[in-house]
Amino acid sequence: MKGNEAIAEAAIQAGCRYFFGYPITPQNEIPAYMAKRLPQVGGTFIQAESEISAINMVYGAAGAGARVMTSSSSPGISLKQEGISYIAGAELPCLIVNIVRGGPGLGGIQPAQSDYFQAVKGGGHGDYRLVVLAPSTIQEVVDLVQEGFDIADRYRNPVMILGDGMLGQMMEPVEFGKRKPAELPPKEWATAGWKGDRPRAVINSLFIDPQALEDHVKKIYKKYKAIRINETRAECFNCEDAEIIVAAYGTTARIVRSVIEIASKEGIKVGLIRPITLWPFPAETIRSWAEKDHVKAVLTVEMSMGQMAEDVTLAVGGRKPSLFYGRTGGMVPAPLEILAEIKKIREGALK
Amino acid sequence: MILFMLERMLRLVPMDPERLILFTGHFGSGKTEIAINYALKTAESGKKTILVDLDIVNPFFRSTEAKEILEAGGVKVISPNFAATALDIPSLPADIYSVFTDRTSKVIFDVGGDEIGARALGQYFPYFKKEPEPSYRMYYVINTKRPLSASKEDILFMMREVQHKSRLPVTHLINNTNLSYETEICDIIKGQALISQVSKSVEIPIAYITGVKELLYQIAEHEEGLKSILFPIRLYMKPPW
Structure with a gap:
């Protein structure tokens, strides 16, 4: 399979049923594949009117407890940064794929790794971290997509797969289902309809009181410490x-x-x-x-x-x-x- | 002996009587590798040969990247404007029309994948109609190990779409079943069984089984009946390691 197709199929097999995106080379095979496959499994694919709109659709779906993904390449990921910061602030899980191309600016469509700073040092505003996974074979792409969704859900934090044009475009044989899905607690925090059977769920990243915001950020940073201890891999x-x-x-x-x-x-x-x-x-x-x-x-x-x-x-x-x-x-x-x-x-x- | 026979077949491969040869297929089916091999073999037989890179879908891993090898082998290459320049602008050059007016060359079209790629072909439909018989041969390349083309229904669906968008009927099928370097001959033989079902239901013959020669030699030893349609290919599109 092509790297990009492998990402898309792995996401579907990991239970992802929602994809929102906007086309950009060299990752177009991901939305193209999702557009064909998601309706077959009862999912929804929407080509949004822009990257900003796509990431906010991800924000909404993640808030409702859905397993959701978006993908883009460097300039498109730059556009998504505001939404990514909101998603991290609201503690929502999702998978973001960046098939990196040359930059800065419109750059070029050939493979690059020049979005490392953007991926690992923030990219968006505020005190937050993205978990960033970097596969180096198509098989690892498949395994890390499953794992990425699981890490996102476990810690309620966005996860990024950082690939490059080469990995997205090349073809290698792959086997699905090698990495077993993790057992995860139900998403009681999701705004999935309230029937009086639990506390009301609220998805929010706005904290007017500075003390409340500091407490919130400190809580998120406790999670980051746990991620450092449990999830660091080389x-x-x-x-x-x-x-x-x-x-x-x-x-x-x-x-x-x-x-x-x-x-x-x-x-x-x-x-x-x-x-x-x-x-x-x-x-x-x-x-x-x-x-x-x-x-x-x-x-x-x-x-x-x-x-x-x-x-x-x-x-x-x-x-x-x-x-x-x-x-x-x-x-x-x-x-x-x-x-x-x-x-x-x-x-x-x-x- | 088998080796000798295969070598002989290799020389026979591009002897199709039609002047215009089209390679279509689903995305990532292996069209480009086969088109390059076919073009080189045609030029080797002494014919004036032109390869038209008509792929407007994928800016990477395309036949234009093998331009040097093709030109060294005597094949003239016509590429989309900006192909292999890392510009993602799919526009087709005017020189493509020349291959329909000057009928002295054999022309091989490397068409982009899926129905989206075949759409680029549709605009040349009137020229294919005007070409004197035997006018053209349209191959449809199938790799049954690729996603969305692993069942009879999926293969038939995409083939119908490609024919619809290109406005040309497929005349021959090619079995290019492979799992890259993990391919085993049983994969090719299982692929052949599936494509045979497709072939029967649409009444289009399987012209070739393509693959690297090491595997095809093994098939020649085990499957007497398939010997005559084996087309060993060399791989030209490679990553930098």
């Missing part, structure tokens, strides 16, 4: 005796895997730390490897001018040199380019 590959550790996520991590293979043939030991959750960020994993004596340097590779690199550098905490290599604007780094960078660092670090 994959470590070939790190055991690596001289250079590369931190990369999504498509770039796949390219780094090819680099590791080529490097090992030349006797260069390279490891990969691949954050699966970009927020919460697996800083602890990176710190613990950076402490090891055999690791001489940490290199972050991204399809951006260096965004995750800042979080990696914080995690490395001066224990070892933390360096960056990236391509941007829709350019995808080639394995040999990355290898050349590793060789340069190695010569410097091992002298």
Whole structure:
């Protein structure tokens, strides 16, 4: 399946019955698939008149307790930020997919990872966090969509799948239903019709009294602490005796895997730390490897001018040199380019 | 022996008598890879060959990306304006009309997926009508491992839509059942059974089974009856790792 189709089918299989969106390349296969499939399973697909309208439809459906999703690509996600902040403020679960393309501005339609800051550092206004999941294969896309919905419901917080044009457009075989749905409590907070059998549900993100707003934000931040403890995920590959550790996520991590293979043939030991959750960020994993004596340097590779690199550098905490290599604007780094960078660092670090 | 026979078949593949060859199919069915292989084989046989990239649906993984390989193989490529320039503007160039007036070349059309892609073809309907017999051959490519084309009903539905929008009837089917690098010959054979049902119900023959040669060799060994329709292809659209 194509990455975008896999996202859509995985959402349907995870029980998502509502999709609101507005077209933009390179994620159009998601709404196109949803438009065909949702009516077959008793769901609703609406192409809204804009991204702003789409995210507010998501806000409404989530408030009513529905499993709901929207998807877009970079400029469209920028438009959705106000709604995302409202959804986080009102503590509602939903899944937002960003198939990132080159920016800033209208940018281009080729794959990029330059929306990392926007995804993990807020994007919208106010004290809130998005859980950000970064798959690197189509199978992982499928698994993380199920997981993303479950995390969203468990913590009543929006979750983002951060992909890129490459992951959205490429095709790989996939298997559905590998990740089992979580057992979740009923959504008693949802405004799903009141019959006098429970306290009235109110969906709101407005707090006039500053003390009430501070209390509300502190309550949300308790949740974020729990998310940090329970949901931080990373994959470590070939790190055991690596001289250079590369931190990369999504498509770039796949390219780094090819680099590791080529490097090992030349006797260069390279490891990969691949954050699966970009927020919460697996800083602890990176710190613990950076402490090891055999690791001489940490290199972050991204399809951006260096965004995750800042979080990696914080995690490395001066224990070892933390360096960056990236391509941007829709350019995808080639394995040999990355290898050349590793060789340069190695010569410097091992002298 | 089998290898020799397959090699011989490979050479026979593009000998269709029609001048205009169309590859249609559902989204992601493998049309582009097959069209590229078909065009290269046609050019290899010494014919003047043109490949028209008519895909206005998908700005990625398109035949224009293989332009260098195609041109090196003697195939002239006509692309939509802006194709492979990362601009998402689906407009078709005027040179497409030239392939209908100059009848000295064999022309291969790589049509976009689903009924949306076939719509681009509809505007050339009058030219297909004017073409002297045998005028055109319209392949419909099916991968039964793709979503929304895994049942007889789904395949028939999309094929009807494609014919309706392109205003041209499908003349031949292609079984391109695959799961990328996880394909096994039983997938292809199960796909063949399903597409045979489709073929029977619409009375359109299955012209080819396409796939990588390693798998098709295995099929040639096991399924004597299918040997004559195997069309091994090379893959040209690849990610950067």
